[in-house]
Amino acid sequence: MRRAFILVGMVVAVLAFSAAPALAQEGQPGTETRLQERLQERWELVQKRIELIIARFNNNQQRHQETYERVRSTVEELLEWARAKGYDVSKLEQDLNTWGSMFAKFSQDYQAFIRKLEEIAGLSPEQAKGSFYAMLREARRLLQVVRQDVMDIRLFYQQTIRADIQDLKEQFPESA
Amino acid sequence: MGLVTLILLSSSLAASSCGKEEGGEVPMPSGNREMQIEVEDRSDMDSLLQELDRTMESVSPEDFSDSQLGESELGL
Known part of the structure; x- marks a missing residue:
């Protein structure tokens, strides 16, 4: 029984000593300000990272868009040449239009994704505390949509546009 | 009029190119090089x-x- 009293006494003493500095700190007026400053600095760092990420994505998007347009423009020239030679280009023409609409979707989805990143970068530290992770999840979801668009464009080229061009080779119009 | 000249301007491919140049008549798109492919008959379609494959890749x-x-x- 006496041992139990001693043990309880020791626990109370330990708790009292450990809680004392925290209680004293809470009362200090500068602590809250320092925490705010630290939060502000940390958030500014994240904002800068997001801006860099946006710049990198913009560069990638531009590269993709230019590449797709260049390939489409070349295929269109081939199409016009083949049409003039009497080839049946109706399927290639139709598929090129479909492919073009996929570029437009990619561009729209990309804009939605970048708008979300810009929205996150524009948050105040206080706003970020409440909604950063939810918005980041949404940005990641939008990024997946963009990536899927890129995969669709690539696959459509490989399986459809390319096949259409190869089919042209199998045709033998009289004027060719 | 059996000639169409297809011009691929490969001004921005250098940074992303896969380095799969295989030699041959058609150079790998890179740097600011301008590349021309002339299609005169169906055999040129292979080139x-x-x-196009290289560009897409x-x-x-x-x-x-x-x-x-x-x-x-x-930076989290």
């Missing part, structure tokens, strides 16, 4: 297809991978 879905929005990228 054109090869070049110069960009990758990985340019938009999830990892680019990872916690370490964001």
Whole structure:
């Protein structure tokens, strides 16, 4: 029984000593300000990272868009040449239009994704505390949509546009 | 009029090219080089297809991978 009293006494003493500095700190007026400053600095760092990420994505998007347009423009020239030679280009023409609409979707989805990143970068530290992770999840979801668009464009080229061009080779119009 | 000249301006492919140059008549698109492919008959379509393939392969879905929005990228 006496041992139990001693043990309880020791626990109370330990708790009292450990809680004392925290209680004293809470009362200090500068602590809250320092925490705010630290939060502000940390958030500014994240904002800068997001801006860099946006710049990198913009560069990638531009590269993709230019590449797709260049390939489409070349295929269109081939199409016009083949049409003039009497080839049946109706399927290639139709598929090129479909492919073009996929570029437009990619561009729209990309804009939605970048708008979300810009929205996150524009948050105040206080706003970020409440909604950063939810918005980041949404940005990641939008990024997946963009990536899927890129995969669709690539696959459509490989399986459809390319096949259409190869089919042209199998045709033998009289004027060719 | 049996000649159409297809011009691929490959001004921005250098950064993303896969380095798969295989030699031959059609050079790998790179740097600010300008490349021309002349299609005179159906056999030239093979060269054109090869070049289109290379151009399409110069960009990758990985340019938009999830990892680019990872916690370490964001400094979290």
